Amino acid sequence: MLTNEEYDRCLREKLCMCGSMRPREAQHDARGIFLCYTCPKCEREKLRGYRPDVLSDPNYWHDEPIDGDDWEDGR
Numbered sequence: 586m587l588t589n590e591e592y593d594r595c596l597r598e599k600l601c602m603c604g605s606m607r608p609r610e611a612q613h614d615a616r617g618i619f620l621c622y623t624c625p626k627c628e629r630e631k632l633r634g635y636r637p638d639v640l641s642d643p644n645y646w647h648d649e650p651i652d653g654d655d656w657e658d659g660r
Contacts, residue, residue: 603627615643616651 587595587604595602601609601624609622612632623631638645 600624601627603631614639615641615645618651 587602591604591606592602594600595606599609600606601622603624603626605624605626607624607626609624610628612620612623612628614620614635615638620635621631632640636645
């Protein structure tokens with residue numbers, strides 16, 4: 586758990602919220618969709634929650650529209 590001071594510092598300096606106080610980096614899926622922020626310390630743990638194909642295959646299976654994909658009425 587971060588203290589209020591650590592939390593404020595993370596926001597101000599764009600550090601990872603995992604508690605490592607290291608610079609954070611945006612992680613994206615294989616389609617370029619933002620997933621989360623990580624640092625080297627927590628990257629493996631946070632990305633473990635995603636299917637491997639989501640991270641490596643831009644044609645991964647999905648059952649919901651993604652950024653306008655799969656609209657049946659042509660919007």
